[in-house]
Amino acid sequence: MVGNGTPPVRESITDLHLFIIWSRGREKEREILEDLEREFEVLEVSDVTWTAADFSRNLTRFYGEALPSGSEKERHCGNGPFLVVVVRDPSPEYRLRSLRPGKTQVVDLRTLDAKERYRGWTGGGHRVHATLEPREFAHDLFLLFGRLPSHYAHTDRWDGGIESFNSEPVGAHGWRDLEQLLTGLELTVGHVVLTEPAGSADGRVSVAVEDPWWAAVVADGQPGVEDPWAAEHLVRVNGRSVRLELEQLSPMTEPNSTGRTWTLRLRALAIDLVSRLGSGKTGLALVYHGLAQSPGDPSREVLPPHGLAEFVQQVRALKRRYRIVPASELLHATRARRRGARLPVALTFDDDLASHVQVAAPVLRELGVPATFFLSGTANPWWWDDLQWAVDRQRLTPSDLSDIDANDVTGALQRQEGAVRRVATTIERAAPNRLREIASRLRELSADRFDFGLQRTDVRALGEAFEIGFHTVEHPLLTQLDDDALADALTSGRNRLAEESGRPIRLFAYPHGKADARVVAAARTAGYTAAFAGGGRPILGRSEALDLPRWEPPRTAGAAFELAVARTIRG
Numbered sequence: 001m002v003g004n005g006t007p008p009v010r011e012s013i014t015d016l017h018l019f020i021i022w023s024r025g026r027e028k029e030r031e032i033l034e035d036l037e038r039e040f041e042v043l044e045v046s047d048v049t050w051t052a053a054d055f056s057r058n059l060t061r062f063y064g065e066a067l068p069s070g071s072e073k074e075r076h077c078g079n080g081p082f083l084v085v086v087v088r089d090p091s092p093e094y095r096l097r098s099l100r101p102g103k104t105q106v107v108d109l110r111t112l113d114a115k116e117r118y119r120g121w122t123g124g125g126h127r128v129h130a131t132l133e134p135r136e137f138a139h140d141l142f143l144l145f146g147r148l149p150s151h152y153a154h155t156d157r158w159d160g161g162i163e164s165f166n167s168e169p170v171g172a173h174g175w176r177d178l179e180q181l182l183t184g185l186e187l188t189v190g191h192v193v194l195t196e197p198a199g200s201a202d203g204r205v206s207v208a209v210e211d212p213w214w215a216a217v218v219a220d221g222q223p224g225v226e227d228p229w230a231a232e233h234l235v236r237v238n239g240r241s242v243r244l245e246l247e248q249l250s251p252m253t254e255p256n257s258t259g260r261t262w263t264l265r266l267r268a269l270a271i272d273l274v275s276r277l278g279s280g281k282t283g284l285a286l287v288y289h290g291l292a293q294s295p296g297d298p299s300r301e302v303l304p305p306h307g308l309a310e311f312v313q314q315v316r317a318l319k320r321r322y323r324i325v326p327a328s329e330l331l332h333a334t335r336a337r338r339r340g341a342r343l344p345v346a347l348t349f350d351d352d353l354a355s356h357v358q359v360a361a362p363v364l365r366e367l368g369v370p371a372t373f374f375l376s377g378t379a380n381p382w383w384w385d386d387l388q389w390a391v392d393r394q395r396l397t398p399s400d401l402s403d404i405d406a407n408d409v410t411g412a413l414q415r416q417e418g419a420v421r422r423v424a425t426t427i428e429r430a431a432p433n434r435l436r437e438i439a440s441r442l443r444e445l446s447a448d449r450f451d452f453g454l455q456r457t458d459v460r461a462l463g464e465a466f467e468i469g470f471h472t473v474e475h476p477l478l479t480q481l482d483d484d485a486l487a488d489a490l491t492s493g494r495n496r497l498a499e500e501s502g503r504p505i506r507l508f509a510y511p512h513g514k515a516d517a518r519v520v521a522a523a524r525t526a527g528y529t530a531a532f533a534g535g536g537r538p539i540l541g542r543s544e545a546l547d548l549p550r551w552e553p554p555r556t557a558g559a560a561f562e563l564a565v566a567r568t569i570r571g
């Protein structure tokens, strides 16, 4: 992270939601508002009018499902003025749910329940809409008002006033600038990547996204909603016509044939049985970073997220076959395992990411498994996330990073495999002062990046349910630091994290997974009882408690994952 001084105080913005009472539901408006005030903290109420002619088009962009003009949904909801209520959920209950076939989501049950209740009051249809998770809130809010969730970071309770808006959704009559269009797409379809510098001579913008169909609908160009599958759409940006080319980000998971799945699964089972029946002392610590709706691309991302569906399958598979323990107990469990008993594994998460509290924690709670989160306790952005964003948005040039191989920077911008990782590895090894300079340059380039970060209240919430370890405040490569700086990195910020998480901090994870004998000795001096590095190896009975290896699981699920675990834990 870019860090000096105290981190900024930020309120949690992950518990914000909005409700829409469409015009034909407004006869129950008073009851709904009263109920919302009882169940939630109401922050703002707005009265919004869209022109009738564009109403269905707007609904399509809003819901991401094709709705023709005068659609059933439009007639059912009514196309008159509607009410938008922004609330904060004081006690969100995030759980895993499948609300649409084939799509697993983590949703706030309290918001879901309230929505169903109001739908019942208004005739049992869709006359009330509610956002169920932070990304949906960000999307709806941006389309409605062009605002980011941080707009409400310091908002007090609603004062009873209702502001009126006579405005179409953002982008309905073109976009203010390219940045606004790209932000709209990012909030809607997730990861947005410019595949070449924008605004070349022919006014073309080439973008890769996970869901080109919805991106076309949100961008609202021509043919846009009329033919979202078209590869190119003419979009108004800053009064000019821009050719928006949409392509699919490369899909990550290759489908397994059933026969192959069974072969892999049987092989995994056989390896596990042999390991279990033997007296070998082995265990495995898994390390995760971010989670997202879809898995990231290891060849083009510094730290690609694991996809939610794969993650859920992975945890279920681990629970079926192994004994999941907190990281603090893993070495002991490895040593104490009896012949025939299940091998122990631990789940760990690094880097203070919003998806830890929004996605990982609800899934882990739902499946009833322990986990350990290695945190810095700051809400500042990490330089590698800024690097990724600057590359994805083509904001970076080789001259921004003068001591990095220009071929790698250019390669990263051209989406060559492995190039962005090579850039990151070079930055990671830079001397501490130089690293700070690079980090602050990357921060400047990524100042527009939209990032929830892990908030203070989120740290507290994680600490209530899970084990917390320390990961340093600045995330330096510890082997690069002199003795004084090393001792300082291992301890400063630790007490604050203990206080914020409500947990004693006895565990440590080495930044970038790297330590040497001197660093390990310093961690012992700093009073840690266990510390984790990388290395991709299993933990053995003879492993050193202050130098425990961890393994980063692949971004696949099912049989291939099970076989990978079985092979790795066997050692």
Ligand SMILES: [Zn+2]
Pocket: 350, 351, 471, 475, 511, 512
């Ligand atoms: Zn880290």
